[in-house]
Amino acid sequence: MADQLFLSLWYPNFRLASLPDALAGVLRQFATVAKDGQTNSPFGRVVAASAIPIDWTEAPIYQRIYVNDERSETGEESIIENAVAEATEQLHDDTAYEFEMRWNLWQPDTAEGSDLGFDTAWKLEPARVKIIGFGPEFDAGSFEQNGHLRIDFGLDTPWTFETEEEIDEDAAKRIQQNVEKLLAFTLLIEKNCGISSRLLWTESGEPLAEKLVAKLQRIN
Template identity: 65%
Template sequence: MADQLYLSLWFPNFRFEALPAALVSVLRQFALVSGEKRVTAASVYPISFTESPVYQRIYVNDDRAQSTEDSIIENAVAEATEQLHDDMAYEFEMKWNLWMPEGNDTPISEAALDTLWRPHPSTVKILGFGPHFDQATYEQNGHIRVDFGLDTPWVMDEEQEEVLDEEAQKHVQQNVEMLLAFTLSVEKNCGISSRLLWTESGEPLAEKLIARLQRLN
């Protein structure tokens, strides 16, 4: 069953005023791994996620845009966090290409042996939490949380793997390698004190991913 996948990040001796710089640092690591260097959307939520955003911007980064300067990571973060409030959450969306079966509404576990696989743009949300947002949710969710969406591009059990041909398994492995590359890049370059890759159901995902790579290599 599909599960929501997150990466939570905590920083040592963290000051709220340092949140914009921390967000820029994490977004830069994502850009290095994904090759996508522009923010696609930004939102600011007050109090909790049940409230409507007080700020929201969707960036046009294709040929229709007169300028894409505003969607540069540093500029997008600076604009959204211009007025920092400790009861708000700051969310930035970026995209990366993950391998999916053609007709990406088909779960990997149901893909036929002759299914064509293609890179598909997938949205990742990177959020920074004020210390008083949603009853100090940062204590459980991290000062910054990365929301990868559903875990289906990365997770299969051994029976599902046997259904896929060698090329399909290779593409799923490439998805896993991108996820781990981003996680390790953040750990190395962002000055965090701890991180946790987790799913909404509590499944021990990190161990499953590492075991999967060991089986395929």
């Protein structure tokens, strides 16, 4: 069964004033992987930014959606540093700051009438990722459990594709490419972002690392 996938990050001696730099740092690592060597790739830009007060039931006090195509004259606003600076201009202890970006992942074809099985077709499609920084008082201080920053990858299907049938060679290759991209992002964060700890986890609590290892063993 598909599950929500998250990566939580904790920093040593973390303070609210350091949140913008921490967010920009993680966004830059994501952009490095998402652009996949393409200098002018739109995947290196912020798609949307929000500031949510108190807890997740509240409406955003700040929200902006960026245009990253030919309709955008310069695209300067969606550059990571500019988007983070604008969204976090007013830092509050009880606010979460959310940034949406995209990357290409191989996805199983779930079009109406298609069956997920041995001969499932896979397509390279944009996938949404949310990178969120938490003020220490947001949602009753839940950042102690959720992380000072949390990355929401959406459903784990691109990495742990579950089917009762054996997967074919093409599906195995696509899943492995997705896993490699996820691991590359995680390793860049470890190397460049000064974190003290991290946790890759699923909403159900099922140990993802074991699922990934089992999947890669079946593939190889």
